Amino acid sequence: MAVREVLRMGEPVLLQKAAAVEAFNTPELHALIQDLEDTMKHMNGAGIAAPQIGVSQRVVIFGQKETDTAINPRYPDADAVPYTVLINPVLTPLGTAMEEGWEGCLSVPGMRGIVPRFQRLHYAGYDQFGNKIDRLVSGFHARVVQHECDHLDGILYPMRIADLKHFGFSDVFFPNQDFQDD
Ligand code: NI
Numbered sequence: 001m002a003v004r005e006v007l008r009m010g011e012p013v014l015l016q017k018a019a020a021v022e023a024f025n026t027p028e029l030h031a032l033i034q035d036l037e038d039t040m041k042h043m044n045g046a047g048i049a050a051p052q053i054g055v056s057q058r059v060v061i062f063g064q065k066e067t068d069t070a071i072n073p074r075y076p077d078a079d080a081v082p083y084t085v086l087i088n089p090v091l092t093p094l095g096t097a098m099e100e101g102w103e104g105c106l107s108v109p110g111m112r113g114i115v116p117r118f119q120r121l122h123y124a125g126y127d128q129f130g131n132k133i134d135r136l137v138s139g140f141h142a143r144v145v146q147h148e149c150d151h152l153d154g155i156l157y158p159m160r161i162a163d164l165k166h167f168g169f170s171d172v173f174f175p176n177q178d179f180q181d182d
Contacts, residue, residue, distance in 0.1 A: 064081065
């Protein structure tokens with residue numbers, strides 16, 4: 001268990017396509033998930049992808065456990081997203097409807113931007129034990145999944161911003177909010 005350093009935009013590993021996980025329920029995979037969870041909680045992230053701690057594998061985690069009663073201060077208005085470990089994800093947009101929304105990223109500290117994302121999507125993959133995950137989601141849940149899975153293909157959210165006028169510093173856009181770690 002450890003809080004790991006989160007790599008920031010500019011690190012080459014954040015631009016790489018991550019490798020598929022081939023073995024489930026291994027001590028190495030469980031240790032990776034624990035480090036991701038510890039780091040995400042420490043940074044108040046809505047999610048985190050393995051490449052962000054320098055591990056170029058197709059592993060993301062996101063959401064909050066039901067036992068986490070505190071609302072995430074970085075996304076206070078967000079709908080609850082269940083805590084999810086998602087490995088080797090496959091995303092399939094449902095329809096062409098897009099939705100714009102604010103995003104931040106632990107690898108781009110202190111910044112926010114408006115990013116268009118598919119409003120509804122199907123995602124599939126595996127948890128750390130190799131159990132299949134298969135869900136239809138929309139809204140903020142769909143946004144978080146798209147953001148995290150983009151990390152596995154070397155895509156950071158600023159690359160998705162349609163109009164860079166909507167990219168800037170969190171405390172300038174939202175002067176009355178406390179953004180804590182970023
Ligand atoms: Ni991110």
